[in-house]
Amino acid sequence: MHVRGAGLIGCAAAYGMYLSLRNLSPTSNMQQVRECLEHASQQLRATRPTAVNLRVGVEKILQAVETALGQSEGDGGQQAAEEAARQEAVRITDDAEFCRRIGEAGAEILQQLYERLFGCADFSMPLRMSVLTHCNAGWLAFASGLQIGVRFVAQVDETRPRFTSISCLELQGKHGVAHTVIADNTGGHLMRTGLVDVVITGADRVSSCGDACNKIGTYLKALAARDNNLPFYVALPSSTIDWRLKDGADIPIEQRGDDEVKYAEGLCEDGKRRKVLLTPQSSAAGNWAFDVTPSRLVTGLLTERGLAEASEKGLAALFPEALPLESCFGCCSTPLELGQADRT
Template sequence: MSSVQPIVWKDGRLRLLDQRSLPHAVCWLECTRAEEVAEAIHAMAVRGAPAIGIAAAYGLVLAVRRDPEAFDRAYALLAASRPTAVNLRWALERMRKLWQQTQHVAHLEAEAVRIHDEDLAQNLRIGELGAALLPEQARVLTHCNTGALATGGHGTALGIIRTAHAQSRIAMVYHTETRPWLQGARLTAWELQQEGIASRLIADGAAAHLMAREKIDWVIVGADRIAANGDTANKIGTYALAIAARHHGVRVMVAAPSSTFDLRCASGSEIPIEERPASELTEFRGLAVAPAGSSAFNPVFDVTPATLIDAIVCERGVILAPTADKLARLLAQDATQAGVS
């Protein structure tokens, strides 16, 4: 398990590792109100679908500690902070059901802690299942940051890499810079360094060239929402990676907990795609990099069709060549009966 723990709940206070400052500084945000948690999520101080859900759950606890009548207001505020990651709505709904049943702050706090603990356990299981798909001395490519920083600990796609490294099965990890927030260059590189995992950073646009020149066994990515048919929304650029991988005979693996599946979305066309301000592309840390007045199209997620995905790994098992029927069967079984579909 990673020593990196980006979300700390202690004595009724929430501490969030501010990922905007990494890797140059380790700074913590002290949150005592739901509004502060929502702002941290929206401003990308906390990011990654599982981590967003966990932070939001704690945000509801902070709200009702101050005012038991504030639950609905806090729920709406937190739900609006990021629209694409389904884990956010999943965690909030789970908390709301309990609140409607008990109206007890201590029970709500215990549920948030349970969500946090369950995510870590799920990540460790995902790591085991995903690592088993890798060959010896695997060379893998990952995108964005899907490690301990994006989850309750250990990670999803990067958790698989972390587990495989512990088994001495990783020869090299290539990771993209991940424009425009550079989560790969700043965060994934930092996590890989912490673990001593051999890695090389590449520009986003270099991935196809890398696949043409080097033997890459798997592209391993996370997910922010997986539709009922296996179409997967993930960080912008994932779709292009999957297309390049198919052309070059590289397999694609998606890693996510079962809470990331949204069976209400029949396909990826129904997944809402967040668009963020043009300034995230036209500026870098407040410095203009495009001519004044430039407009920009800035979606922060794209959808990879299930037909381009070779395996989806969640804590309940592995789905090879995912289809709607395979997803439904896996999610319907008991969580203790992990297997391969």
């Protein structure tokens, strides 16, 4: 696995579609362009079934190219390739801006929580609240909190078996955030003993009713947060919302290879990376990569347009154009179309 995070997976898929076009001859006809993209689409969709951004990235290129072909007036597929490149540039620009806005929404929530916990907004005081995060994207929600001076310490799940929180640690290191790496099963204990004030995670797909699919183990964190009366937020760009899907139980859950569970790879004292076997060689292993947290356990969704209630009504209030688009255009409507409204 070389690409992590739903947004980046979507961008990589769009680039993959574009690069497939570059393999064509400049004299390729429209049918050859369509066949090339269909083949690339099938290959890409099969790689990561859970993150909706991948499907969205593929579909946006397909739509853009089909529009370009309709306007090409018989000059082959060159214009389609150019249009695909343009759409990809728009896609990446949207996600970068959306991430900044998510950070602003997270900062506002953390500031309010800080004031409730400590009874003041004086961030110069040596008071820190504790944020538990699981997997990559949680950092988005509190990066901007640092800019306004909110003081906190991060409890960072290792997120076995991929150890995906390492990316989060790198980003936290750049911002100078105090953090502690904890084993995945430690979060419940920390919540029960008062060592966590809020949980913030990312998401790989969110249903239109607010069910959130994220790295395996997120559901358990949400259950522990609810049992200990702690807020549980999910940070995501709107490109991660699957407007076609209402029930999170219908999200396909990727199952990865046994070796990710049975082996661990790391840097040894001699500076070389090695992989070691953790289990008996003959043992089978189950490797479900994601789980789904029901909306009833989610305090709120942190998006580029602010905080949304984890419900169809709550999401529709922030993205009123999404559901009408779905009913009007059916399968042609994708979350990326929401970015058009944000750029006007």
